[in-house]
Amino acid sequence: MPRFQQRHLSALGAIDGAYSNVTQREAGGDKSVTVDRHEKAVLFDVYGDDFARTSADRSPPTRPFNVIDLSLGSFAAKELAIKYPKESGAELRLYFRRDSGFYPESGQVWFMFRRENEPLPFIGSCSSALFDSITSDDDVVKAVQRDFALDVDDDVYQKLVAAPEDAVVPKEYRAMRYERSAAVGREALESAGYACEFDNTHETPLSAVTGQPIMEVHHLVPISKSAEFRCSLDVLANVVSLCPNCHSAIHRSTKTVQVAMLQKLFGDRRAAMAAQGIDLTEEGLLGFY
Known part of the structure; x- marks a missing residue:
């Protein structure tokens, strides 16, 4: 997953962040995305590496995020489930929730970033065309x-x-x-x-x-x-x-x-x-x- 470049930081008022494309498996399977090392860096700066480990099917614990809509320029604090799905290993997964506003589709870009003096990390998704245009340096x-x-x-x-x-x-x-x-x-x-x-x-x-x-x-x-x-x-x-x-x-x-x-x-x-x-x-x- 690519880390934010200066153009992304400037466009979104961020101090750190990363983005990736949502795969068909992620969008059509268990409705979750893999949190890669760059997103982990964003999360760990806020929450530390204190996420539950469980392979059970029960609902995993949630954490608050600012779910942002880039097309509107607005965001709202929402709870999203996140966990290590295996008893060992580094795989960390973040789960979609339709009523949260974070429910990306296959082929879209999903992103996570931090802003200075904001206590919660920001998360969102949109079409790659919208993401590229908003974060363009042109x-x-x-x-x-x-x-x-x-x-x-x-x-x-x-x-x-x-x-x-x-x-x-x-x-x-x-x-x-x-x-x-x-x-x-x-x-x-x-x-x-x-x-x-x-x-x-x-x-x-x-x-x-x-x-x-x-x-x-x-x-x-x-x-x-x-x-x-x-x-x-x-x-x-x-x-x-x-x-x-x-x-x-x-x-x-x-x-x-x-x-x-x-x-x-x-x-x-x-x-x-x-x-x-x-x-x-x-x-x-x-x-x-």
Whole structure:
């Protein structure tokens, strides 16, 4: 099983980790994966080599893990069974559990890593394509992956912000992957006077709904990073009004343009964000993009 390289560590905010492909035998047999020496290094740093040895069929003891979903950028503490299945030998096995969120399929990548100051190890699985794109050191590949993650629900969110407050929201649109309040978005647009906060000379057509220039809302610290903060990111201080061109540019333009936009917007909002508990440096913000 390969150990994490620097690109994996950087992408996942890890200090150590390893990954491997799930075999057909593992996915179709007893629903467990072999914990190789690199994963053992991760586990032993947290738990020591204190795992039960039993060849019995009864349920093995469990340990807590942060089960992470890379497509959402979120994780939750779950219990997973782990044991030495033989009375002697070094084979250590970790067992899947569907309700834990860790239930990899054959051909997928499964991975384990540690983060500094996090008491539990992280574990997860995903397609090899997703894993490779998220951990790529190619800026173009990472930008495409970011767009796929954003576009799943951002269009729905922008429509909800622009909709009348008493509009009936279709059932399938009520729960977005990253929870954001349309009311907060509307307040951000109103506070900005329906102007682009990067450049208020940017003009757009009037909206048929609001009668105001068409603007979109953008979270400076992406809402998908909520797990890294103890406060809500869906607050007025973190939400800016942008014209559609600037909103597209801040997600899809070159690094030079993107950095210039973020520096300007963050400079205007830094104090207000810190007052709401979103306290980070410019470098920290840029690292999210």
